[in-house]
Amino acid sequence: MADYEFNRIEKKWQKRWLDEKTYAAVTGDTTREKFYALVEFPYPSGQGLHVGHPRPYTAMDIIARKRRMQGYNVLFPIGFDAFGLPTENYAIKTHIHPREVTKQNIATFTSQLQMLGYSFDWDRAVDTTDPDYYKWTQWIFLQMYKNGLAYKASMPVNWCTSCKVVLANEEVVDGVCERCGAPVIRKEKSQWMLKITEYAERLIDDLDELDFIERVKIQQKNWIGRSTGANVKFATTAGDDLMVFTTRPDTLFGATYMVMSPEHAYLDKWADVISNMDEVRQYQVEAGKKSDFERTELAKEKTGVKLAGVEAINPVNGKKIPIFISDYVLATYGTGAIMAVPAHDTRDWEFAKKFDLEIIEVVEGGNVDEEAFTVKDDSGIMINSDFLNGMTAKEAIPAMIQWLEEHDVGSKQVNYKLRDWVFSRQRYWGEPIPMVHCDKCGWVPLPESELPLLLPDVEDYEPTDNGESPIAKMTDWVNTTCPQCGAPAQRETDTMPNWAGSSWYFLRYMDPNNSEALVGKDAVEYWNQIDWYNGGMEHTTLHLLYSRFWHKFLYDIGVVPTKEPYAKRTSHGMILGEGGEKMSKSRGNVVNPNDVVNEFGADTLRLYIMFIGDFEKAAPWNPTAVKGCKKFLDRVWKLGCEKLEGDLSYSAANEKEIHKTIKKVSEDIDKMKFNTAIAQLMTLVNQFNQNKPSRGDLKVLLELLSPFAPHIVEELWEIQQFDEKMACQQPWPEYDEEKTVDSSVEIAVQINGKVKSKITIPMDADEDSVYEAVMADEKIQKATDGMNIIKRIYIKNRLMNIIVKPQ
RNA sequence: GCCGGUGUGAUGGAAUUGGUAGACGUGCUUGACUCAAAAUCAAGUGUCUUCGGACGUGCCGGUUCGAGUCCGGCCACCGGCACCA
Numbered sequence: 001m002a003d004y005e006f007n008r009i010e011k012k013w014q015k016r017w018l019d020e021k022t023y024a025a026v027t028g029d030t031t032r033e034k035f036y037a038l039v040e041f042p043y044p045s046g047q048g049l050h051v052g053h054p055r056p057y058t059a060m061d062i063i064a065r066k067r068r069m070q071g072y073n074v075l076f077p078i079g080f081d082a083f084g085l086p087t088e089n090y091a092i093k094t095h096i097h098p099r100e101v102t103k104q105n106i107a108t109f110t111s112q113l114q115m116l117g118y119s120f121d122w123d124r125a126v127d128t129t130d131p132d133y134y135k136w137t138q139w140i141f142l143q144m145y146k147n148g149l150a151y152k153a154s155m156p157v158n159w160c161t162s163c164k165v166v167l168a169n170e171e172v173v174d175g176v177c178e179r180c181g182a183p184v185i186r187k188e189k190s191q192w193m194l195k196i197t198e199y200a201e202r203l204i205d206d207l208d209e210l211d212f213i214e215r216v217k218i219q220q221k222n223w224i225g226r227s228t229g230a231n232v233k234f235a236t237t238a239g240d241d242l243m244v245f246t247t248r249p250d251t252l253f254g255a256t257y258m259v260m261s262p263e264h265a266y267l268d269k270w271a272d273v274i275s276n277m278d279e280v281r282q283y284q285v286e287a288g289k290k291s292d293f294e295r296t297e298l299a300k301e302k303t304g305v306k307l308a309g310v311e312a313i314n315p316v317n318g319k320k321i322p323i324f325i326s327d328y329v330l331a332t333y334g335t336g337a338i339m340a341v342p343a344h345d346t347r348d349w350e351f352a353k354k355f356d357l358e359i360i361e362v363v364e365g366g367n368v369d370e371e372a373f374t375v376k377d378d379s380g381i382m383i384n385s386d387f388l389n390g391m392t393a394k395e396a397i398p399a400m401i402q403w404l405e406e407h408d409v410g411s412k413q414v415n416y417k418l419r420d421w422v423f424s425r426q427r428y429w430g431e432p433i434p435m436v437h438c439d440k441c442g443w444v445p446l447p448e449s450e451l452p453l454l455l456p457d458v459e460d461y462e463p464t465d466n467g468e469s470p471i472a473k474m475t476d477w478v479n480t481t482c483p484q485c486g487a488p489a490q491r492e493t494d495t496m497p498n499w500a501g502s503s504w505y506f507l508r509y510m511d512p513n514n515s516e517a518l519v520g521k522d523a524v525e526y527w528n529q530i531d532w533y534n535g536g537m538e539h540t541t542l543h544l545l546y547s548r549f550w551h552k553f554l555y556d557i558g559v560v561p562t563k564e565p566y567a568k569r570t571s572h573g574m575i576l577g578e579g580g581e582k583m584s585k586s587r588g589n590v591v592n593p594n595d596v597v598n599e600f601g602a603d604t605l606r607l608y609i610m611f612i613g614d615f616e617k618a619a620p621w622n623p624t625a626v627k628g629c630k631k632f633l634d635r636v637w638k639l640g641c642e643k644l645e646g647d648l649s650y651s652a653a654n655e656k657e658i659h660k661t662i663k664k665v666s667e668d669i670d671k672m673k674f675n676t677a678i679a680q681l682m683t684l685v686n687q688f689n690q691n692k693p694s695r696g697d698l699k700v701l702l703e704l705l706s707p708f709a710p711h712i713v714e715e716l717w718e719i720q721q722f723d724e725k726m727a728c729q730q731p732w733p734e735y736d737e738e739k740t741v742d743s744s745v746e747i748a749v750q751i752n753g754k755v756k757s758k759i760t761i762p763m764d765a766d767e768d769s770v771y772e773a774v775m776a777d778e779k780i781q782k783a784t785d786g787m788n789i790i791k792r793i794y795i796k797n798r799l800m801n802i803i804v805k806p807q
Numbered sequence: 808g809c810c811g812g813u814g815u816g817a818u819g820g821a822a823u824u825g826g827u828a829g830a831c832g833u834g835c836u837u838g839a840c841u842c843a844a845a846a847u848c849a850a851g852u853g854u855c856u857u858c859g860g861a862c863g864u865g866c867c868g869g870u871u872c873g874a875g876u877c878c879g880g881c882c883a884c885c886g887g888c889a890c891c892a
Contacts, residue, residue, distance in 0.1 A: 215887090216809060222888060246892060248891085259892090302890085328890040337892045346808085347890050417891050537886080611832070614818055617812095618885085622819060628832045633875090634847090676821065677830035689848095748827035753873045755827055795874055797825050803872055 002496045004637040006601030010711040023119040026073040035072040037064045040535035041079040044105035049112040051591045055535050056572045061118045065707035069732035077509035079126035080106050088429040091631035092461045098429045104276040116602045124512045134431045135452035136518035149195045149553030168422045170542045179775040186492040192424040192717030196549045198314040200416040212569040223541040225417025230401050232410040234312040238273045250396035253385040254362035256340040257310050258323045262287040277311040302351045315409040343368040354426040360500050428461045428470045430495030438482035438489035528768035533566040573618040580620045603709035604630045610674035640716030644695040654690035662735035665704050700733050748799040751783045767794045
């Protein structure tokens with residue numbers, strides 16, 4: 001018997017798959033149903049592949065391989081999301097051009113991914129830094145601009161003090177930079193923005209039709225943060241009406257004061273009317289100095305300033321109430337001002353206590369002197385509220401909205417927490433934003449014929465302290481002429497964030513070499529929607545949301561035929577270090593896939609990473625357990641090398657277990673229960689070691705194993721000369737439900753719900769004959785001796801429970 | 808604080824969705840082979856036990872003939888959001 005030389009075997013088959021383009025998807029083969037399986041394309045970092053990558057990749061590879069065997073026309077592509085900071089930082093350190101670094105890293109990643117035997121369609125690989133690719137990223141930006149979805153605005157933005165770059169809200173975690181951990185401060189800057197808020201409603205509502213795992217839907221919904229309520233107009237003694245948003249218009253009679261955010265525009269407008277403007281200015285300065293992080297840290301203690309000389313009028317009762325400014329009211333949400341109902345809102349209550357303001361109870365049931373009574377279930381009864389008295393909150397809300405509308409002082413309103421997407425980055429290694437600024441014409445888009453706008457070469461990639469991109473120093477590139485009027489003009493020097501290229505990459509895979517369009521009509525009609533997309537939870541409110549937004553826009557302008565890019569979304573758990581901690585260089589617990597492949601082979605790594613535990617949950621790496629998977633493959637090798645004679649029928653001894661295994665493996669792959677599928681394959685192999693397999697037995701084992709461990713399977717397939725076509729090109733085995741069932745079954749016999757004995761009965765035996773067999777059992781006779789049998793419960797093929805009472 | 812998730816042997820994890828808890832793997836014990844070790848193969852492995860049994864899925868209670876699974880109340884850990892009106 002030949003040794004199991006996994007290194008030689010794996011290289012041999014990888015080469016053959018690539019040479020023969022075994023896994024190329026065939027567009028236009030209408031005889032077969034299409035299946036588009038997608039994994040998140042990697043960022044090609046200098047560290048190379050991490051063991052985290054193989055988990056989702058192996059999972060989708062197994063699914064793709066099985067679908068091919070089931071006759072689908074499968075598109076399973078890969079590419080590289082190569083713009084981004086780590087590469088740029090590396091360039092700063094080494095003075096090697098990011099383009100070169102990216103090229104090397106992509107080469108490393110490619111060979112590592114090929115080393116693991118993934119059935120990617122390599123001819124379709126995309127690279128977001130390729131001008132032929134980012135031409136279309138820029139093109140989409142131009143379409144957004146033309147449709148009013150891209151705009152430049154000066155506003156306070158998140159500024160990472162270490163990366164020296166603006167961050168999107170989604171990139172700020174606990175007040176620090178998601179990537180480097182440095183503090184994020186607020187900085188006033190002029191930025192390109194994308195109006196994702198225009199799509200907020202559709203981004204929430206359309207989730208209902210999608211087959212996404214629930215936690216993804218919930219997280220996106222929370223992030224978009226829809227709340228329904230009303231806008232209410234308060235007249236003021238300054239003359240202007242002050243508009244507020246509230247989710248509880250029913251509590252309007254309890255509104256005893258108002259609060260504006262320190263940034264509210266009326267403050268400047270009212271400067272002459274406000275008699276304590278000095279105090280107001282001082283508070284504004286202090287609030288402005290605080291970073292987001294400090295604002296949240298100091299959340300407990302309320303601060304604020306009462307506006308002297310201005311009062312508001314509560315529209316429902318004409319009462320004059322004071323107005324404050326406080327940083328607990330955010331300028332960016334709602335109208336930047338609130339009506340305060342201290343009796344029923346915790347924050348308002350704290351503020352009212354501190355400033356000794358009136359607290360009026362309008363919903364019965366709490367003790368508003370002690371704490372705010374926040375009713376969550378809408379069932380509280382309204383009091384002190386004139387025409388609302390006696391109603392539940394649920395009834396009072398629409399009643400109040402109606403009243404507001406009738407009196408023209410308010411209306412129903414929906415608000416979202418989602419903010420527009422800050423889209424410019426002051427860095428080098430990104431897509432140039434194809435816009436030109438002309439003193440006369442303002443911002444002018446580059447004509448599409450000038451795309452791609454190439455990223456210029458610079459001498460120095462170092463970001464500048466004044467917040468400008470390194471490209472700003474390339475005056476030859478920056479200075480241009482206005483596409484509209486021909487006058488001297490300047491190019492935009494900020495670049496796009498790394499989320500840009502990844503927001504549409506799945507479309508390019510459908511038609512990667514199209515030079516006329518980002519994707520051809522036929523290709524996008526055929527591949528249509530991604531059938532199954534697996535990726536990390538960390539992208540839920542970033543890439544996953546952004547790409548849904550872009551796709552909806554592309555749908556609106558007629559580029560794609562579907563409203564949503566992904567029909568189904570699943571997510572894998574993280575691979576942790578040995579101690580159950582996150583793998584990191586500083587902890588020194590990083591496992592390199594290369595080492596595992598060298599020592600045990602790619603098939604063992606694939607098998608282990610799928611066997612490690614529940615796919616959705618995090619799992620710690622266990623080096624000794626890897627051996628178990630290697631041992632399993634050693635046993636398969638031994639079985640498979642033995643020369644078998646005869647036809648391809650199943651042996652009588654193994655037939656039942658084979659049908660069970662086909663069923664279990666088929667179903668488990670579709671449910672991503674890879675660990676139990678592998679366990680069943682192990683059980684089958686254990687049985688083959690008891691009952692020598694026939695030639696047909698071995699053939700079906702190899703077919704079932706081939707998505708998991710494709711290399712060893714192809715080698716054994718060749719040794720056995722099963723077919724001219726490779727194992728991966730065989731039809732997926734089918735099972736006979738009847739043959740998965742045993743002829744006899746062991747059932748439990750319980751007395752009063754406790755298992756007392758076990759007996760073997762024929763499959764599907766009727767209750768009376770089972771009862772007879774039960775009563776013949778010695779242990780049961782003993783247990784029921786001298787007892788009254790009250791009743792019996794029979795669950796077919798499972799158990800019989802006898803209920804007895806002492807006589 | 809709000810939203811979501813998880814809790815099962817020494818260990819990673821199974822359990823037909825209310826029906827024999829611990830599949831499969833690791834580890835450990837014993838045996839075979841070996842001068843020996845590794846590898847391989849075989850048997851065993853939840854806890855306690857007076858060997859009749861008794862107990863056992865984070866804790867307390869409930870529903871049920873029957874609960875890891877359902878309900879109520881806690882505890883612990885993980886993830887997300889957070890002064891969002």
